[in-house]
Amino acid sequence: MSPAPLRALISTIQPSNGGVPAKTRWLVEQLAALGISSTLAWYEPWSCSPELSVPLWRVLYGRRPGRRHEPVWPQVPGEAVGAWLPELEFSHYWETRPWRRLIASADLHLVTTGNPLCAYRYLRAAVPFLAWVGTPWHGDRDARLRTFPWHRRLLDRSLNAPVLRRMERRVLRAPQGRILTISQHTAGELAQISGRNTDGVLYLPPDPALYRPQPEARVSWRLGFAGRYGDPRKQLGLLLDAVALLHRQGHPVQLELTGERQGLRLIADAVQLRGLNDAVHCHPYLSQAQLADVMQRWDLFVIPSHQEGLCISALEAMACGVPVVSTRCGGPEDFVIPDRTGQLVPHEAPALASAIAAICSQPDRRQRLSEGALAWMAANADANQARRRLHHHLRACFPALRDLDG
Known part of the structure; x- marks a missing residue:
């Protein structure tokens, strides 16, 4: 028996x-x-x-x-x-x-x-x-x-x-x-x-069947964020400030937001106040397969948080070959290695905007960071x-x- x-x-x-x-x-x-x-x-x-x-x-x-x-x-x-x-x-x-x-x-x-x-x-x-x-x-x-x-x-x-x-x-x-x-x-x-x-x-x-590189899908200057918009630790306002600054500087920046069931309703006023209605797209809640498809289009994944234990969504993005720009907020400092997988910045909109522009405007550098992100994932996750x-x-x-x- x-x-x-x-x-x-x-x-x-x-x-x-x-x-x-x-x-x-x-x-x-x-x-x-x-x-x-x-x-x-x-x-x-x-x-x-x-x-x-x-x-x-x-x-x-x-x-x-x-x-x-x-x-x-x-x-x-x-x-x-x-x-x-x-x-x-x-x-x-x-x-x-x-x-x-x-x-x-x-x-x-x-x-x-x-x-x-x-x-x-x-x-x-x-x-x-x-x-x-x-x-x-x-x-x-x-x-x-x-x-x-x-x-x-x-x-x-x-x-x-x-x-x-x-x-x-x-x-x-x-x-x-x-x-x-x-x-x-x-x-x-x-x-x-x-x-x-x-x-x-x-x-x-990340699920390797879903989160994998698709270089032909990437859209230049398209940034990604995934997380709960209403969580004060995420500091979404800081990211919106950085995008507004890039927009005023004439960069063709677009921001895609995912991860919140209530979507744009939670941040509509903040987006409108910064004049970003045409630059910010908020997805409805996505399945894992849908999220992977969206991530494969991103030029960069951005973490503007005050505190993170890790940020699992960033690892999913890296598995798609997307480099990461992050504030110094804890867990992301494990995998955001300056000039290897992305860039770390202080909690300031100008610094965040500058790091984003320095990568999105240099395709060769972005490619090198993408390769570094994939290498880190293979070795650690x-x-x-x-x-x-x-x-x-x-x-x-x-x-x-x-x-x-x-």
Whole structure:
């Protein structure tokens, strides 16, 4: 009689679009190839499903946090889980009864997340876990915190922040935990917080069947951006300022924006204010195949961000042979190597515009950077290489997988 197939529980964030769901989907696919089924579970925000959580004013009514089954992708079940006291951010990561039942039902326990806190449930349950982390807790929310009303900022300084920092350190120091990061930059930040090195870097590899060079598709002076327009960390206004400056200088610059379901409505006023209605095109939400087709037309990919753990979309663009111009914002400093794969600039519109013009106006230089981008991807983010690295860390973390090949 053959043994029952192994089941993995992946603690993550609410699935939608962006870097974390992209990492999660890839991980699920790799586990499925090994015959391991996955269930995703996440804290469901009070604003989305208030019936699942128990705020302070309902504690005395005998309510308990609940969970809701919610399929995520074909053959991949999901569990949306509520929390006690959702007003307090640290309570979102508590090991409540629904989480205990989910943890007990799984053989392997993994995390794909922005910050390390989604692993705290496993720490409390005393089970081995493998966490793939994008950024420290503070980097994941500093810019967002500045948009909070004063009373939420006060609560954060006095209660949430001190507790969350302690929780993060405990996760990073947990003897049963194995911590992978998405960039060398993040690895350094987490090591500084915890006082110990992380266990490795795993770059998410773009799908080589989709993201590949198409030199004949490239359009000169066409810039690309992919990300959530409303995320203050992305600093989309800085990119628009740089494009406006290039436009005034007489360059035939065009900017294509992707990655946000609500599209141009979120930035229409900012585009109109800068006189860029004819220079900026905002795509509707794109499938991976559609995004690859769009990226292959770009002359440059631009990252104007304040903070990035990595920027997965930039790796996808580089796999298409597109060089990258980026602000110095963390993760991109792993792969944006000046005069080899692109250019790094300070957080100033003139500097960003100057770097863009210096590459787009020199086809030979742009070609050299394109070749450098492809070489970096082959050496660091190859799909087979990433799969072997994942297998190594799975074997190291979970005794049931010690005989895993590859």
